[in-house]
Amino acid sequence: MLEFLICGMSTVVEPILTPSSLFSVTNAFFYLLIPIAALWYAYFRMCRKRLYELAAEIPGPKGLPLIGNAYEFMGDSNKIFENIYVKSFEYAKDGAPAKLWIGPRLIVFLTDPRDVEIILSSSVYIDKAPEYRFFQPWLGNGLLISTGETWRAHRKLIAPTFHLNVLKSFMGLFNTNSRLAVEKMRKEGTKAFDVHHYMSEATVEILLETAMGVDKGTQEASGFEYAAAVMKLCDILHLRHTKVWMRPDFLFNMTKYAKEQVKLLDFVHGLTINVMAKKKAAFLENKQAALESGNAGDKTKTTEAAPQKSEPATKEKEVTDTVKGLSFGQSSGLKDDLDVDEDIGEKKRQAFLDLLIESADNGNVLTDKEVREQVDTIMFEGHDTTAAGSSFFLCIMGVRPDIQEKVVEELEQIFGDSDRPCTFQDTLEMKYLERCIMETLRMYPPVPIIARELQQEVQLKSTNLSVPAKCTVIIGTLKLHRNPKIYPNPEHFDPDNFLPEKTSNRHYYAFVPFSAGPRSCVGRKYAMLKLKILLSTILRNYKVYSDIPQKDWKLQADIILKRSDGFMIRLEPRKMKPKPATVATAN
Numbered sequence: 166m167l168e169f170l171i172c173g174m175s176t177v178v179e180p181i182l183t184p185s186s187l188f189s190v191t192n193a194f195f196y197l198l199i200p201i202a203a204l205w206y207a208y209f210r211m212c213r214k215r216l217y218e219l220a221a222e223i224p225g226p227k228g229l230p231l232i233g234n235a236y237e238f239m240g241d242s243n244k245i246f247e248n249i250y251v252k253s254f255e256y257a258k259d260g261a262p263a264k265l266w267i268g269p270r271l272i273v274f275l276t277d278p279r280d281v282e283i284i285l286s287s288s289v290y291i292d293k294a295p296e297y298r299f300f301q302p303w304l305g306n307g308l309l310i311s312t313g314e315t316w317r318a319h320r321k322l323i324a325p326t327f328h329l330n331v332l333k334s335f336m337g338l339f340n341t342n343s344r345l346a347v348e349k350m351r352k353e354g355t356k357a358f359d360v361h362h363y364m365s366e367a368t369v370e371i372l373l374e375t376a377m378g379v380d381k382g383t384q385e386a387s388g389f390e391y392a393a394a395v396m397k398l399c400d401i402l403h404l405r406h407t408k409v410w411m412r413p414d415f416l417f418n419m420t421k422y423a424k425e426q427v428k429l430l431d432f433v434h435g436l437t438i439n440v441m442a443k444k445k446a447a448f449l450e451n452k453q454a455a456l457e458s459g460n461a462g463d464k465t466k467t468t469e470a471a472p473q474k475s476e477p478a479t480k481e482k483e484v485t486d487t488v489k490g491l492s493f494g495q496s497s498g499l500k501d502d503l504d505v506d507e508d509i510g511e512k513k514r515q516a517f518l519d520l521l522i523e524s525a526d527n528g529n530v531l532t533d534k535e536v537r538e539q540v541d542t543i544m545f546e547g548h549d550t551t552a553a554g555s556s557f558f559l560c561i562m563g564v565r566p567d568i569q570e571k572v573v574e575e576l577e578q579i580f581g582d583s584d585r586p587c588t589f590q591d592t593l594e595m596k597y598l599e600r601c602i603m604e605t606l607r608m609y610p611p612v613p614i615i616a617r618e619l620q621q622e623v624q625l626k627s628t629n630l631s632v633p634a635k636c637t638v639i640i641g642t643l644k645l646h647r648n649p650k651i652y653p654n655p656e657h658f659d660p661d662n663f664l665p666e667k668t669s670n671r672h673y674y675a676f677v678p679f680s681a682g683p684r685s686c687v688g689r690k691y692a693m694l695k696l697k698i699l700l701s702t703i704l705r706n707y708k709v710y711s712d713i714p715q716k717d718w719k720l721q722a723d724i725i726l727k728r729s730d731g732f733m734i735r736l737e738p739r740k741m742k743p744k745p746a747t748v749a750t751a752n
């Protein structure tokens with residue numbers, strides 16, 4: 166720029182461009198730049214005066230100028246986890262709020278259920294934190310990151326596709342795919358292996374066949390390849406969350422990670438585009454056939470969620486029971502859009518992608534791009550979370566044979582030595598297994614943090630502190646779930662934490678693995694049902710062992726909580742005992 170200036174003006178101003186005058190032009194430039202920068206900084210601080218005042222009251226480690234506490238995020242993902250988790254105990258004792266600075270960004274951690282309730286139950290604080298923008302190239306404006314009217318409209322459309330009546334129609338597919346996972350694991354014999362690989366593959370394939378309604382065999386990429394690409398994408402996003410210099414797009418785009426991200430996105434989007442194309446072709450074919458037969462109304466509907474053959478006819482009463490059963494001990498009176506059990510009518514009782522394709526058919530409700538973004542969102546949220554949850558569960562069973570034995574006793578009471586598929590009614594009887602799943606989600610919540618951006622100041626309930634507008638609020642589920650005031654002996658795995666008498670006396674927002682309130686997880690009932698079928702099928706077939714004690718597990722700070730040392734287990738084929746003559750409960 167300076168050279169251009171010099172060359173361009175050379176004939177006119179030649180006499181003044183001696184080396185010493187050049188020096189003075191440069192000097193003048195910097196003399197101007199420094200005051201401008203200082204003025205801008207003063208203005209920036211002034212605008213954020215209130216933020217700094219309120220932040221000063223919140224406990225937290227002292228940061229360095231410019232980078233704040235970004236240095237805490239150095240090292241590998243396990244080191245980062247240890248840094249943040251251990252530090253959080255120094256500052257956020259027994260649920261007190263704590264703060265961190267990442268560069269100029271203020272991050273406030275909330276772990277008291279009363280404060281968590283203020284944020285999660287609100288229909289005002291629904292904006293996702295700016296950190297979610299790194300998901301944009303992948304998930305676009307999908308349900309996870311969208312906000313405002315777009316989010317509201319899409320949530321209203323999508324939530325009914327995870328209604329219990331739809332989920333019941335997936336029973337056969339849940340069973341078949343769970344048995345397939347059991348068969349695939351057989352090749353490991355009795356040696357130790359990382360079970361997360363199998364859980365990711367199974368959860369991707371189950372999603373493809375249920376929510377997406379396509380045959381997994383028709384996909385070019387395997388479920389495992391898709392899951393592996395998603396994991397690498399998450400690693401890159403996580404780098405951008407934790408390394409302050411990777412945050413600006415122009416710097417990130419100069420790194421090798423940007424190129425890697427483009428390749429991974431091509432692959433991941435390739436699968437979703439392929440799924441959509443197949444589904445759309447089937448929809449159009451049906452529509453054409455319906456038009457030809459002059460009966461468009463009935464035939465344009467794609468796979469309606471009708472109960473499958475393996476499932477005995479369900480009575481109305483069961484539906485009500487299951488709403489309770491799969492709502493993970495939710496206190497009565499607290500309902501969200503997934504608990505609404507009104508007569509939703511035939512039309513709405515469609516699986517996820519069927520409904521979206523139909524909605525996009527005339528372009529009024531959704532565009533094709535929006536459908537793809539929702540498919541990408543469900544494919545990600547629906548598989549990685551349950552893969553982590555089921556892997557943690559199996560590792561726990563491996564280190565706690567006493568608990569595993571009780572789960573198996575319950576399964577023997579339900580199934581005996583029969584290898585019949587699991588019915589919907591069976592899942593209602595798996596009370597102890599359900600408690601073990603919930604205790605796993607307490608100790609190892611697959612989504613360890615939920616982040617929102619506040620548009621207005623919030624007065625907390627647990628203290629007299631306020632959280633300023635324009636900061637990132639983080640609900641630390643992992644820390645909240647291990648608060649000794651709420652869970653005595655929180656590092657001990659105890660399914661009895663979820664006995665009805667315990668849950669009814671606990672603050673509802675003290676257990677939020679699926680978040681809660683208007684932005685709660687839309688797939689939580691799907692997840693609980695799938696986990697019960699997958700995990701019971703595995704335990705009916707194998708004894709699980711794990712050689713690494715729970716206290717030595719290395720957790721990794723990531724978008725989805727995982728073990729950085731892998732989910733190593735060993736299996737031994739199991740013979741179930743015949744069903745006892747009198748049915749007792751395992752509680």
Ligand code: HEM
Pocket residue numbers: 308309310320376542543546547548550551554610611612614615616677678679680683684685686687688689691692
């Ligand atoms: C154990 C399994 C699961 C856990 C622990 C879990 C947890 C969560 C959490 C904590 C959130 C809130 C995230 C946030 O606000 O940042 C969420 C949102 C979401 N989850 Fe799940 N999830 C699970 C399974 C599923 C499944 C199976 C699906 C779909 C099939 C799904 C779809 C979604 C979607 C679409 C959202 C965004 C909802 C919205 O913002 O309106 N999740 N999940």
